[in-house]
Amino acid sequence: MDSRRFDRRGRRLPKATKIVVAGGFGVGKTTLVGTVSETKPLRTEELLTDKSVGVDDVEGVEAKSTTTVAMDFGRITLKDEFVLYLFGTPGQERFWFMWDEITLGALGAVVLADTRRLADCFPAVDYFERRGTPFIVAVNCFEGSRRFELDEVEMALNLGEHVPIVLCDARDKESCKNVLVTLVQHARKTRREKRPVEV
Amino acid sequence: MTMSDPEQEEASKGLPDAEPEGAIVDGDESHERWLDEQAGPLVRPYVMTRGRTEPVRGTFDLITMVVATGLPAAPELGMDPEHQAVVRLCEEPMSVAEIAGQLNLPTVTVRVLLGDLLSKGLITVEDPQTEDELADDDDLYLAVIDGLKAL
Ligand SMILES: Nc1nc2c(ncn2[C@@H]2O[C@H](COP(=O)(O)OP(=O)(O)O)[C@@H](O)[C@H]2O)c(=O)[nH]1
Ligand SMILES: [Mg+2]
Numbered sequence: 001m002d003s004r005r006f007d008r009r010g011r012r013l014p015k016a017t018k019i020v021v022a023g024g025f026g027v028g029k030t031t032l033v034g035t036v037s038e039t040k041p042l043r044t045e046e047l048l049t050d051k052s053v054g055v056d057d058v059e060g061v062e063a064k065s066t067t068t069v070a071m072d073f074g075r076i077t078l079k080d081e082f083v084l085y086l087f088g089t090p091g092q093e094r095f096w097f098m099w100d101e102i103t104l105g106a107l108g109a110v111v112l113a114d115t116r117r118l119a120d121c122f123p124a125v126d127y128f129e130r131r132g133t134p135f136i137v138a139v140n141c142f143e144g145s146r147r148f149e150l151d152e153v154e155m156a157l158n159l160g161e162h163v164p165i166v167l168c169d170a171r172d173k174e175s176c177k178n179v180l181v182t183l184v185q186h187a188r189k190t191r192r193e194k195r196p197v198e199v
Numbered sequence: 200m201t202m203s204d205p206e207q208e209e210a211s212k213g214l215p216d217a218e219p220e221g222a223i224v225d226g227d228e229s230h231e232r233w234l235d236e237q238a239g240p241l242v243r244p245y246v247m248t249r250g251r252t253e254p255v256r257g258t259f260d261l262i263t264m265v266v267a268t269g270l271p272a273a274p275e276l277g278m279d280p281e282h283q284a285v286v287r288l289c290e291e292p293m294s295v296a297e298i299a300g301q302l303n304l305p306t307v308t309v310r311v312l313l314g315d316l317l318s319k320g321l322i323t324v325e326d327p328q329t330e331d332e333l334a335d336d337d338d339l340y341l342a343v344i345d346g347l348k349a350l
Contacts, residue, residue, distance in 0.1 A: 003269050013292050013325040015261040017339065036350065042300030047307060067306070073296055079348025085262050085294060101261060107343065161234070181347050188340035191333070 013075075018085040019180060020103050022128070023112030024120025028140045028170035029088040030072045032112065036176045037074025037086060044071050046098065047049065052121055069095045072177035089124070099127060108134040112170070114142055115149050118156055125157055134187035136164040138179045162190075252307055254314020257324060259307065260297040264325040265289050265313060274321050285312050286321055 021029045032043045054065040072088040087102045103109065109128050113121040121137070128135040131193045139153055150165050159165070164186050258261075267289040272278045278286075281302070288301055299309045316322045328336060 013264045013266055013323065015325070015339075016264050016294055016327050017264050017333075018327075042297060042298040043267065044296060044306055045306075047305050071296075073300070075294075075297065076346075076350065078343065082342060082346060083262075083294070084262070084343060084346070085296065087261070087296075105260065105262070105330055105333065105339070107333065141215075177347055177350055181344055184340055184343050185345065188337070188344070191340070192337070 005041075012081050014081045014083045015084045017080055018087055018102075018106050020087050020089060020106045020109035021112065021125035021132070022099075022109055022121075022135075024114070024117060025091045025113040025123075027114050027117075028142075032110070032168075032170040032176050032179070033072055033074040033086045033088050033184060035171060035173050036180065037076055038077060040086075041072045041074045043073075045069070046071060057147065068096055071098060081185040084106055096127075103128075103131060103133055106133065108136075108183050110183055111135055111137045112168075113137055113139050113153060113157075115139060116142065116154065118153065122157075125159070129160075134181045134183070134190045136166065136179070136186055137141065138166050138168040140171050248308055248311040250310050254310045254317075255308075256314045256318045258326070259295050259306075259310040259313055259324070260327050262294045262295055262327045264292050264297065265322050266292040266324075268321055268323050270321055272319075272321060274319075280313055281317060282321075283341070287315060289322055 014109045017105075021032055023029055030041055047068055069090045071090055076084045076086070078084055087106075089102060091097050096118060109124075111121050111124045111128065125135070125137070137153065137159065138156065150167065154165055164182050166179055166182055168179045221261045227275065265285075267286045272283065272286065281304075284302055285298060288298055293301075295306060295309055295313065297306075298313075313322065313324070317324060328339070333339065
């Protein structure tokens with residue numbers, strides 16, 4: 001039975017789900033989110049509290065009293081009662097608590113990579129591998145990255161065999177759609193493989 | 200640091216730096232000081248929630264969907280303008296993250312406001328599926344794939 005709530009006009013509250021978009025600074029996260037979202041990406045500024053910053057992290061956080069961390073996200077209404085949110089990870093990787101919050105309950109993650117600065121995406125790859133979040137790598141074609149580069153990326157990242165790597169142009173809607181579909185197909189497959197066979 | 204006033208302790212709990220260098224930390228005076236001098240625009244969210252950082256009800260994930268129930272907000276419910284702004288925004292179903300983005304408030308503040316509204320029966324919420332529930336919901340994956348392809 002469907003237990004979803006109804007609003008006062010008898011409509012169901014939409015079911016919401018989300019995808020994480022990660023990668024280094026300037027790799028095209030906000031661009032991708034904006035390209036496929038129905039509205040301009042929204043942004044929230046989160047406050048850093050003692051609870052949210054680990055002891056090790058406090059060092060290097062300048063101007064403590066005014067430290068905030070920004071988060072970009074967009075909305076795609078897939079059907080009337082179905083909403084997909086895309087969350088870009090905050091630029092500074094030390095704010096892992098934000099990554100945790102954004103990633104919890106996500107269908108999966110897209111790690112954007114730029115072949116000129118490939119190492120920038122290592123922390124994201126490590127994070128999702130450790131957490132067991134299904135992810136794919138999307139190489140953003142800043143300077144016309146070609147097919148053969150994907151093999152190099154794959155070697156450099158030392159990914160599990162079945163982690164898909166695709167080329168994309170974060171400014172192009174069809175390209176971004178392809179990235180997201182590839183991710184969700186991959187996530188569907190890995191989730192099903194992970195579930196024990198039901199008796 | 201000696202803080203004997205529980206209300207003030209509550210009020211400063213969530214502040215990144217509730218004890219500014221050189222500030223007097225006892226009594227109401229310091230309270231006002233940091234309200235006036237510290238943290239600039241960040242103070243507003245805490246004032247708005249009267250220093251509270253945890254909602255009275257509900258947990259509110261970033262993608263928990265919220266809609267106004269349409270019950271009239273009687274004056275005795277003690278609604279602040281921010282509460283009213285949230286209710287107006289939630290005429291249409293909206294996620295916690297979107298409410299924060301639209302109202303330009305941190306989610307910690309929005310969660311407290313939503314907890315108040317939930318306890319007063321002014322909103323209905325729908326929490327997202329857990330990761331375990333997701334893994335069991337093959338239809339969801341298929342619906343997302345179809346929906347994306349159709350964009
Ligand atoms: N040539 C090219 N430029 C891009 C692409 N994606 C993003 N950019 C540009 O790269 C810059 C940084 O992108 P942004 O989305 O802000 O990166 P973020 O820091 O990951 O959010 C912007 O000026 C974009 O216009 C792409 O696919 N190709
Ligand atoms: Mg960005």
